[in-house]
Every structure is written in structure tokens, then in C-alpha cells.
Amino acid sequence: MLEVSLTGSLQDSADGLASISIDARTIRELLRKIVERYPRMQGRVDEGVAVSINGEIFRDNWGEEIPEGAEIYLLPRIRGG
């Protein structure tokens, strides 16, 4: 079971929760299960999110495997110049 911390305005789409427990082995599974539990999160995933696994930020590679007990943060997708 992973403890997923939600940052910024993402909490708004998950009933205001700062963290949620999810059982997932990849980023794809993580996002699918979050949306199943909090359907309003679908819009945020469509807009773009990033997932931090043990401090490393992944924006696009949803196939990335999540190690057991990893520290997970769901972040808004950032933009650059």
C-alpha cells in the first residue's frame, strides 16, 4: 500500500485530502485507481499531473514502476519557458 501525498490544488479534487492510501505498482495503475476513487480527479489528470517517486519527478512515463514503500507525491504538471 502506498501513501500518496497530494499537493497544491490537487487536494481540491480528492475531497480536500492531503494524502490517500492506494495499492499500485505503476504510475498508470496509481492514476487509474485515484480517478476511480475520486472521479473529479479525471479532469486534473487530463490537464496533466506529475508523480514524484522517491524525489524523482515523472511527467509522462506512466509505465514507471513504483517500488514498495516509495514516497509518492502527486504534483500539478509544471510548465517551463
Added chain:
Amino acid sequence: MAHDPSYTNQEFKVIGTRPPRPDGLDKVTGRAKFGADAFAPGQLVGLILRSPHPHAQIRKIDTSKAEKLQGVKAVITSADMPDLTNGNRNMLDILENCMARGRALYDGHAVAAVAAIDMPTARKALKLIKVGYEILPHVTDVDEAMKPDAPIVQPYVRTTGVEPKPKKASNVSQVTQFGHGDVEAGFKEADVIIEKSYKTEQTHQGYIEPHACLASVGPDGQGELWVTTQGHFAFREVCAKLLGMEVAKLKVTASEIGGGFGGKTHVWMEPVALALSRKANRPVKLVMSREEVFRSTGPTCSTSVDVKIGAKKDGTITAATATLRYQNGAFPAIWAMLGAMTSYACYNLKNVKTVGYDVLVNRPKVTAYRAPSAPMAAFAVESTIDQVAEAIGMSPIDFRIKNAAKEGTRASYGPKYGPIGIGPTLEAAKNHPHMRARLGKNQGRGMACGFWFNFGGQTCTDLNIGVDGTVTLTVGTVDVGGSRASLSLIAAEELGIAYERVKCNIADTGSLGHNDMTEGSRGTFSSGMATIFAARDVIEVLRERAAKTWEIPVEDVVWEGGQAVAKGKAHGNLTPLTLSDLAAASPNSGGPIAGHNEVVADGAGVSFASHICDIEVDPETGATKVIRYTVIQDAGKAIHPDYVEGQFQGGAVQGIGWALNEEYVYGEDGRLQNPGFLDYRIPVCSDLPYIDTQILEIPNPNHPYGIRGVGETSIVPPLAAIGNAVSNAAGVRMTHVPMSPPRILKAIKSEQAELAAG
């Protein structure tokens, strides 16, 4: 073939050298083709009519006289650009920004456009379009826009991130919060607390090349767009979606780019040019004037920020907060959120809280500007850091070193850091000769550090071997800062050949798979990774071809020093085959030799920089002069050091302009007062000293060569470093950017008056 992106500490032969850039000669001789340099048979001139009002209901647009003018081939309004966005509000906002839909939302907002046979006819046609406006109340200041009685910019916007959910429209589009620990408890532990408010004014990226494109759409639904952009694949997708075209039928070619810095990550008039072309059934060239660039494209935010930092006398920061109000222009975005994420990213804090307010005003839609949002947050935080250091009697550099983030630190935006470079940049700053140089009369020294995320993204690259053994490298990331040179070096390194034998091209959207934009400092990081992998694929093909030629097992062939070598006693008499040998034999050994790679290049690694600067202030006039400036930044690995240094210097120079001169000035009427380079002054060479640089190389573990992005972080510290230097020189704390002579003079006189009053 699967490739491992992990860093391997490979020994290099050509990486780190400084050969001439392949586009250099074209650029200095005028042969390079920029956005306005394309021509097509029968092309028309496009012009856009823009609102002179900051906020107005558009009651009526009468285009009949313009349409009847001889030589006019098309006139369009929002009616010619219907909403095809299927409920996607973000896309509808982009469409509405390209062409007003019932309301003009800022001075310069497009309301109609014409295509005519020549410029005089197009100008005349614009004058013949009659627009009936009902002027509405407007607001251009971020703090004013947050007041309860402020005119509402977007009635559909309800603030997100607050409870209870608002039912009324607001100019605050979202509130975002980051942090950890207990800041109230942390402030109780502090011996010193400094609390201060800051403002920064709106600036433009100031790229020298205005937006320009040549659009052509036929009645068969196929189209082409030649455009100056940081991301032609993204432009293709957005334009196709807005105009109801199929993506594959719109070919977009990126011209050479005369600067972008984030401002060319967004479409502004390209969909308008395509819509004009479709209506006229002729190619349409649309080139913005400088005034249009200022009034109608995407500058960065103006901001208003409150910072509070508490520390113990031993120099430990016990708590830190920031409240950041960023204006987004007339459309919702995430700029305050980015400010809230980056504010304290340089520091190891037990208790930290940042809150960002994204605010709508009647100004142009804000877009990215090099590490977007971070410089303004850094100005507020790093200015306060200096004041706390002074209050506890510690040097600013030692105070920063004591509190710097390191591997394992929980970033203020959430996750824990891996290996990072803030500590080494600060130590390098402390040991730099600049720190020990003597200051003259009326001179002050300042320093600051800065952070940016960096990212990678979708990337696709081809590498083809010509029959003479030369190499064509085809990438889809627009070259904004010398990446063709860096990527050619990478291909040469992998293949073991000379840099001069590689030619790197930027492909059009019809020639390569999708590539994300060149933003987020990703060009060399991500296309570099794809180039390494494509080259390694080519080497596998070359080994196979050599094995076929020699009629030996491929396992007995290795690639060494740019040639295939047969290993083992049985093959001792075989002369190595060079790339040229194998290329010449390719028609009979299996055909063309090519490598390809598509990759999602995640793991870009965060980036840090520390800057030092000396400023002289004339106490009589408030005029400033930059005496000396030093940039120290972690590049992971500098592939072509010239262009790494160029990015460091460019960011610093743009930051100097932002800190000291540049500013959007709006009148009471909500109109931009200074849309030109005479009244909006960017720094030129004679304003600047040589910008000294020091490259640190702390390898990124997620890239085979250890590369980190370098294009953005260098603009984060300058506002604060200069703010601290000016404050030290003038003897008064500067809290408002730009620190123009009138503002400095006013601050000096206020301080003198306060002292005189006792």
C-alpha cells in the same frame, strides 16, 4: 531496442569541446530563414485589428466595407473561428485569446483580421472595419483585482482550492498551498523574525524576432504553416484542434528562431493566419509589429508577495512563509502555483508554508518566461534572507550555506531531493574571487540563489548514415540556444567520428514523430538522450553489416574509434572497416543504415544557481551601473561549454533588465503606455559588464552523460542578487522591481526623511 538512461561516467573525446555552431555562418551572414523570411506564390498580407480598450463588450462588428475593398481577399471575426473545443475550457480560452468572442479582455485583444494583396490595402481594410464597443470597467493591478468590488474579468471563473466552494465569480482563479511542519511553532522558536512585502512589475521576454508565420490551407483540408516557434508539433496540435483540421494534414515547419524564452511556446496569431488562408484560399503571411508583440502576446506576471522568515541566532531558519499574488492576464493559469512551489526550494526548512493566488486582470494572457514565476518569488525570499542574516549578524553567504537544501532534504513543494547542487554552487560562490574583490564608493555587493525544476518529455530522433559516411541527425526539438551543436557532438561522440561529419536538422512535423516543445530546459537533455540511443542502434546495424562483409559472427565485431573491428585470433588479418567503408558498401549489405529512437525522457533533475553582483548607485539621480556579475550553476555535464555559458549569461542579462529597467506601464485608461523598445528598455551591450560564469558538473543520475537542463535557472537569482546589491549600495532596502532610477531615488529620499525625523 531498450536503452538504459542511467549515468555511466563514460570517458569523452569530443564532449566538452567548443566547435563552431552549424547555424552560425547562416545567422551572421543573413542567410538564415526566420519566421518572416518565407514566401509562397500568391501570398497575401494578413493584419489584425485589435481592441483599444482594456475591457469592452463588442456590440457589433461591421466588416462589409472592408470586404468590398478591392484587393481584400478575406475578412474574419470570431464567427469564422467557431468553438470546436467540445467543452475543453482551456482550449476555448486559447481560441478566445486568438480572437475575442463578444468581449475584448485587454488592450490589444484581436477582434478581426484581414488578408489582402498588399500591406497598404490590408491597412486600409482594417480602418474600414467598424466595431461597436460598450466600454466596461477594467482592472490591471493584481492587488486591486483581488478586492471584492473589482470588475470581474472572466464571469465563468470560480476560485478553486478554497472551502466552501464559491458560488460567485472571482478574479482569483485558484489558491494553492505547499509546505510542511508547523510554521506558527517555528516562529515561536525564532530569535529574529523579518516580515516584508514586495512587488515586481510585468516584463516581456523581449525576443528580437517578432512573431511571424506563413499559413496555407487548401479546400482539400490540407495545410502548411511556417512559423517561428519553440514547439511546432504542439502548434500543429493546437491549431488543428481549434480549426477542425486533421493533425496529419497540417504540416508545420519551425523557422530559425530569433529568441523565445517561453514566449513562443504558445499560439497567438497562427490560428488566425490559417483561418484567413482557409477563407481566402491563398497563402497568408502574418508578421506582428513590435507594438503588437508587447500588447498582444504573453509577458510574465506582475506580482505582489509577502514573506516572513524567522531564525535563531545560530543561523538556523525556524520557519518561513510566503503569500504570492501573481496576475495571469485575462485567462486562468498556474503562475502563482509555480511561485509557491519554487519560493523556498533552495532551503532545508523544518517549517514552511507558501500560498499562491492566481489572479485575473485586464492584461494580455501571461505565458512562460524562462523558469516561469520563480524569479519573482526568489526576489522576495532572497531579499528577506539577506535581511535576516544581517539581523543575526551572519554573512549572507554563510547563512545560505547553513540552511541550504541537500540530498534527502524535503523540498518545500513536497518530495525529498536526490543529489542536488545548491550547496556546491554556494560554496563556489563563497570561494570565488569576486566575493573578495574591493568595492568602490557608492557600490554594493549582493548575492542570491535560485531553483528551477527542469523537465524532459516526449522526444523522437532519427540518425541516418549517408553513402559517404557522413551523418544526418534529425531531431524535433527546436534549437533555441545551440542544441544542434550539442546534439552533433553527442552523435559524434557515440559514433567515434569527427563533429564536422554530423549535420543536425530540425524536422518538420511531417517527417518525425511527436516532440514536445523546447521548454523546461529540455532540448539538449531529452534530444541528447534520444540521440545517444539512436546512435547506439546505428552501431548495432554497423556491426551487423561488418559481420556480413567479413562473413563472421556479429558477436566477434566491436565498434571502436569510429570503425568496426574484428576481435579474436581467427580474425587478426581483417582490416577494420570505417563508417565510410560500411556506408559505401551499404547498398549490397542490406540497404540504408539508420537508427531511430523515441523516448519519454523523464528524470531531468532539478537545477540550482548562485549569482554574485556588484552595483554602483548614483545617490543624486538613482541611476545604477552593473560593475561585475558572476553566475555559478550546475550543468550536470556541459556538452558544449560555450552554449552552457551563453545560457548562463543570457539569463543573467535578461534578469538585469528585469531588475533595473523593464516594466509594462499601464495608464489609468488600461492601455499599455510603452509598447516599444524606446520606452521599454532592455539592456544592450554598453549597459553590461562581461558576465563571468562558472560551470559546476554534478552528474544527473538519470541521463547517460549526466546532463541537466541549463536554459532557465540563470534568470531566477538576478532580481534578488541585484536587489541586495542595490540595497547595500544605496543604504535602503529596495522592495519594488524594477529598481529604476526614480524608484531608487524615492527610496533614498524616504529613508533620509525618516532618519531626519528621528
